[in-house]
Amino acid sequence: MASIKDIAKQAGVSISTVSYALNGSEKVTKETAARILAIAKELNYVPHAAARLLKTKKSNLIGIFLTDFSGNFYGDLLQGVKDYLHLRGYDLLVCSGSQSRRLIAERMIDGAIILDETFSTEELLQYTNNGHKAVVLDRELNHSHINQVLLDNKAGATLAMEYLIEQGHDKIYTVTGPEGSYDANQRLRAVHQVIARIPQVEFHEISGDFSKAAGEAAAKRIANEYTRPVAVFCLNDEMAIGLYRYIRIHSDLIIGEHIHLIGFDNIELAQFIQPRLATINYSMHKWGALASEQLLKMLSGESVEPERIYVSLIKGETIKALN
Structure with missing residues (x-):
């Protein structure tokens, strides 16, 4: 060379x-x-990258740290990050796993975007206390070198539950997410708050992990327990699609008639489910772009404030109200 x-x-x-x-x-x-x-x-x-960094103190690389790359969730988010950074002369590194975090400590990237429940807050604070800048999408932190761009999970989960209750349902299942997930925990907290206001609703909680397999397992239980029309709120679309698939293939129940289903995230695949999957919508592309914008502002010394991505309800096309 x-x-x-x-x-x-x-x-x-x-x-x-x-x-x-x-x-x-x-x-x-x-x-x-x-x-x-x-x-x-x-x-x-x-x-030589290391030599250039020593001279310029800048790599023009931004790292985004994810728990994994499974499912259909990350595509639009990553595209939003990439599009914004590209227009401003930065490239994106997509990282997963503890070893990749050395890129921060070794200053091989200029800043980090965090959506990784395995990336502990304690480790993140060690980096930021040493001057590294980060934007978090999955936790709330008060630190001069950290800003947060969070989904309005509480509003979304409240919209989902109220939508199902408005159909006249008095038996509702919720399929939860991973135990360490900030988004899942925020959504579940909002579910509990809605249920606490309406004690006449029979409520059941099924453990999930945001995967289609978890949705299928929940569907099997719901089908076995079925005696009257029920509503199901899956805390993400992946599980809702898994539930839908199981019910359609392995039972005589009909989504939209016997089971009223709603998810969260409005992933692209949800648009092709028939009947159309009810879900909570927000712009993943905007979420990624806004996180990138906030991080670059921090790197240039500008002041930033925490941001929130707002959500809306998409109703299922064929859902039939009970009352």
């Missing part, structure tokens, strides 16, 4: 002159810079 030294030798200039040319410095004439860049291209020169 060619080095700056190789370029300098072929160009007949000093190493410092090559460095100035490669970094666009005005200390080198346009003619000399053009000749050096042509030689660098000819030699397939690739800048």
